[in-house]
Amino acid sequence: MREKIANRQLFYILFMMRTTVIIAFLPVLTTADVGQDAWLTSIITLFTTAAIAILVAALGTRFPEQTVIEYGEGLLGPWLGKIPSLVILLALLIIAASDVRIYCEMLVTSFLTETPLSFLIGTMILISALGAQQGIEVLARIADVIFPLFLIMLVSSLLLPLPEFRAAYLEPVFAQGLGPISRASVAPTAIGAQLLILTILIPNLTAPRLATRTALWATVASGLVLIIAAFIVVGVLGPDLGSRSVFPFYTMLRSIEISEFLQRVEAPIIFAWGLGVFVSVSVIIYAGARGFSQLLHLKDYRPLIMPMAVIQGAYSFQAYDDVFQLLALFRPLPVGPFTFSWFLLSLVPLYLGYLYRRLWPKKK
Amino acid sequence: MPIPRRMFIIFFLIVFLLTGCWNRRDPELLGFVIATGFDYDPKTGLYQIVIQVANPLGSTSQEQGGGSVDKKPFWIVEALGHTPYEARENLALKSSVEFFWAHNSILAIGENLARRGILPILDLFERERQLRIITRPMVVEGDLRTLLEAEFPLEESSSRGLWRQATTMMFERTRYPSTVLRETIINLARPGVDIMIGRVGNIAPKTDDSTSTGTTPPAELAGAAVFRKDHMIGWIGEREVAGWHWVQGRAHRATLIVMSPLDRSPLSVEVHRSHAKIVPRVQGDEVTITVKIHARGRMQEQITPGDLVDIKERHASLERRTAAVIENDVEMALKRAQELNSDYLGLGNLIYRKLPREWELLEPKWEEVFPTLALDIQAQVDIVRAGLVTSAPTIK
Known part of the structure; x- marks a missing residue:
């Protein structure tokens, strides 16, 4: 019997997965030269990400009982059909590994300067893997518990800096034209590749046919958070300090000072971020292990989790020599074509195969 | 429900993480820096740092029994270095404790340094993880050390005194621009605006007679230092600061x-x-x-x-x-x-x-x-x- 999670829980998972990236390094501001117009970029990003959500979810809802691994083979044949699945699994691996790496880099930069990175990554992945071992239902319930906490910390960290907010830092609006704005929207759109997780999770939903709606709600909700966050971060830090910061959201929280008694309030949001990373990474490890077990036609995915986790951890640790490489990946040029190739090799063949099957149905 | 042995081992291992602060960085072994001053010596080309460290031994004055040692509630240390960071690290040579900077609330800038350029200090404050950009900057007309040593009759340290005075000024009068370092950093990067930092002047040298009720006010916050790019080019008076307000x-x-x-x-x-x-x-x-x-x-x-x-x-x-x-x-x-x-x-x-x-x-x-x-x-x-x-x- 297949494990079932509610669409609401999928919404929580997707929302936290997407919002942790905003808290991490606010890609709309830091990856290009958009400056004070970062919030305009966020609006564009909202639409492009929604398009990705529709593309990914729409295909999945055609096959509500199957993961991409199963319907991929159905659409493209047993061998060709493995290519999109492998690309998606690889994409998820890279996304989760980078997520963990960014979080651990943050911890090493600001809190635990002398702790070895490998220890932090190892702990994080181990805990996530233990979660994934329990199955998606358990993870979804964890998301249920964490979500309100996450939301409270997110909202309060967006409200507390408001006394320092200066609208003047956001002016002039739209002075540099469309060029920088669209350049800056590349990386946040590319991060929309996280939504590929849907291709594996849809059959686990109680209402798989409504998956598109759930995915869209999650995209819109996190998109709104992104717009507001971009607005407030620039209004508090100004475009220059904001875009020079490695973790602009964190830098903004560090400048909260409400009278004498409310200062240094950045720790809670870092916890929330960690919890969010934990949920998204364990869901991705789960999805990866399950996807792989289907690819190899194994009965159970559980034995694959620990090896997957080791690969995750090793990738997270080895893929980037230093924080500069990690940040360089998210410049528009590498990240745009890189993630585009994922879509090109996964969604495009699947859609072509689907079209082909619709136009020339197989005779039974 | 019996706990599986594997889980038990994992939980047991977690216990080792609960040993307190890493590398024995317990609060009682740290020296809390509450005010930082930077200056520059044009003759030697060295940066000078003067800090005020809170002294927990001094603040409990009404201790019972034992020979109570009369220690000041704070300690002033200074050091030199080729860069602000080096100067800061050189403080370690003179101190029995490791310094902890997150409680620093004042950045006093000497006039020489202000005239040379404050970018190195701004960089230090936005890059270093313990220092904060909500620190209140002020340019000192006079001697840094005298300012930090000054006795504020109603406060336990000059750091606290200056902080409160700056905050009070913000709400009471328009004669001193009460800003935080974040604004300085932001304005430096904005086109068409030059930075301005409040001035501390009329610093009274410390008097030995601390019981006197007529202690001269330790320092006056009035006027401001005006900059072009990152170096100071002159003082402005109180009315001009009011105009800015x-x-x-x-x-x-x-x-x-x-x-x-x-x-x-x-x-x-x-x-x-x-x-x-x-x-x-x-x-x-x-x-x-x-x-x-x-x-x-x-x-x-x-x-x-x-x-x-x-x-x-x-x-x-x-x-x-x-x-x-x-x-x-x-x-x-x-x-x-x-x-x-x-x-x-x-x-x-x-x-x-x-x-x-x-x-x-x-x-x-x-x-x-x-x-x-x-x-x-x-x-x-x-x-x-x-x-x-x-x-x-x-x-x-």
């Missing part, structure tokens, strides 16, 4: 001395709300900026008898005279800014924000345009209250 719309409360329309004797009007609307217009090189300031206030004092507020004409005259004081403040601020050719009022930035296309043409020659700039200042004051009585005591 009006233009920025940052005046929380201001006391204005106005000549009474009755007999030209001085009286006080307290403004407690103000708002500025600034509109730039650019035609070629011709720049006109209209500054409209609207303030509300109350008459707080009248030293000669007579009816001022009941008679319409007198009331209006009083309001006009108060407005003229505000206009003069702004005029003085502009004149001084043009003298120093430092746009600390941010008028260029205003054009950049409101008319970005015109600014593109104007920016390369802004240094020539700015000194000839004229402001059209229109202040309007509503005096809405006059305290608990309507006029001064009557003499018959």
